Amino acid sequence: MGHYIIVGSGLSGLATAETLLGEGHQITVFDDGSQKASMVAGGLYNPVVLKRLNLTWEGKRLMNLALPFYRALEKKLGVDFDEKISILRLFASVEEQNKWFEATDQPGLSEYLSTPLIANTNEAIHAPYGYGEVLHTGRIHTATLLSAYREYLEGIGSLQRKAFCFSDLRIEDDGVRYEGLHAGGVIFSEGFGMRSNPYFNYLPLEGNKGELLEIYAPDLKESRVIKAGIFIIPTGNDHYLAGATYDRNAEDPEPSAQARATLLKGLHKFIQCDFEITRQWAGIRPTVADRRPLVGVHPEHSTLFVINGMGSRGVLLAPYAARCLSGLILRGEPVPEGMDCIRFSRRFQSSEKKA
Structure with missing residues (x-):
C-alpha cells in the first residue's frame, strides 16, 4: 500500500491520517505545534446555524459521518x-420564539429543533422568553482528542514533531521525496499556516481569530450549553467556557483585551450571578469567504494535496472532507464541487503570471 506525508495534525490532519490508515496506507505526520486553532476550539457539533436558523452546508451528511467517526x-x-x-438557544423576544416555531416546520430542520419551548428556571440566568433546544448535539473535547491521537501516532512511529521544510521537498514523477522518505504524495493540512505554503498560498485562506474565556461561577449551576449571542459551555466544577469571538482582521494569535471586553459584555447580558475569569485562549481559524473547505490537488503537481479552511465547524467538516480527499487520492474520485479547491484555479493562473 502507499505511504503519504501529512503536514499538520489538527482536526483536518487527524481525520486525514485516520482515514488513510483505515484504508491500509502508511503515513508520516509533521507538526511543529505552531497552529493552535483546533486545540482551543469549543468543539461543539451542531448542524444548525442558530443565528439564522437554517442547516449548515451538508449538515445532515456531516452529522451522519462525524458521529460514527468519533465513536x-x-x-x-x-x-x-x-x-x-x-444546546439551548436563548430567546430575546417573542419574535425569536415565532421564528423558532417556523424553523421547526422546515424540511431537514425538524429533526434537529425541538418544538416545545423550555422555560427558564435558573435564577442566575436572564431568559424571560425561555429557550429552544437543539437535538442530537454534543461536544468534542478537541484538546483531549488531539493529544491522544498524537500519542497514538508517536506509538506507531508516524509522527515527527517538527516543522516541514519546503526547500527539502523533491517532487518526482512517481511521488515525492523528503528526508529520506519516498511517498506517494504530500497532504498539507496546516490551518492558517498555509498562507506561508509556496504551493497553496494562492488559495484565498482567511484568518478568523477566535477567543474563549474560562470563568468560575459557583452560583450559575447550569449543565447545558446556552447560546445567547455568545455561548457558555459547562466544563465541570463550576467552570464554564464562554465564547467565541470572530475577528477577520487580527493575525496576532495571542489573547487580547478587546476580545475579553467583548465576551464580558455578552456574558453580562444574560448571566445574573457573580463570576471570575480564570483563563483566556486564542487561536486563528482557517476560513474561506464562501464558507466552504479547501480540498483537492495542486493545479500543476498531481502529488501535492490540500485539506484546509474548516472554519468554526471543523469538528463536523473534517471527517467528511478527509473522506473526500482520500477518495481523490486513492481512487481518483472527484471532490464535491462545493469544496474542491479547483474553484480558485483562476487565482493560481493569476499568481503564476505575476511571478
Missing part, C-alpha cells in the same frame, strides 16, 4: 472525548 476513535484510543450535551 470509532474513542474505542480505538480508549479515551472519552465525545460529550453528549444539550
Whole structure:
C-alpha cells in the first residue's frame, strides 16, 4: 500500500491520517505545534446555524459521518472525548420564539429543533422568553482528542514533531521525496499556516481569530450549553467556557483585551450571578469567504494535496472532507464541487503570471 506525508495534525490532519490508515496506507505526520486553532476550539457539533436558523452546508451528511467517526476513535484510543450535551438557544423576544416555531416546520430542520419551548428556571440566568433546544448535539473535547491521537501516532512511529521544510521537498514523477522518505504524495493540512505554503498560498485562506474565556461561577449551576449571542459551555466544577469571538482582521494569535471586553459584555447580558475569569485562549481559524473547505490537488503537481479552511465547524467538516480527499487520492474520485479547491484555479493562473 502507499505511504503519504501529512503536514499538520489538527482536526483536518487527524481525520486525514485516520482515514488513510483505515484504508491500509502508511503515513508520516509533521507538526511543529505552531497552529493552535483546533486545540482551543469549543468543539461543539451542531448542524444548525442558530443565528439564522437554517442547516449548515451538508449538515445532515456531516452529522451522519462525524458521529460514527468519533465513536470509532474513542474505542480505538480508549479515551472519552465525545460529550453528549444539550444546546439551548436563548430567546430575546417573542419574535425569536415565532421564528423558532417556523424553523421547526422546515424540511431537514425538524429533526434537529425541538418544538416545545423550555422555560427558564435558573435564577442566575436572564431568559424571560425561555429557550429552544437543539437535538442530537454534543461536544468534542478537541484538546483531549488531539493529544491522544498524537500519542497514538508517536506509538506507531508516524509522527515527527517538527516543522516541514519546503526547500527539502523533491517532487518526482512517481511521488515525492523528503528526508529520506519516498511517498506517494504530500497532504498539507496546516490551518492558517498555509498562507506561508509556496504551493497553496494562492488559495484565498482567511484568518478568523477566535477567543474563549474560562470563568468560575459557583452560583450559575447550569449543565447545558446556552447560546445567547455568545455561548457558555459547562466544563465541570463550576467552570464554564464562554465564547467565541470572530475577528477577520487580527493575525496576532495571542489573547487580547478587546476580545475579553467583548465576551464580558455578552456574558453580562444574560448571566445574573457573580463570576471570575480564570483563563483566556486564542487561536486563528482557517476560513474561506464562501464558507466552504479547501480540498483537492495542486493545479500543476498531481502529488501535492490540500485539506484546509474548516472554519468554526471543523469538528463536523473534517471527517467528511478527509473522506473526500482520500477518495481523490486513492481512487481518483472527484471532490464535491462545493469544496474542491479547483474553484480558485483562476487565482493560481493569476499568481503564476505575476511571478
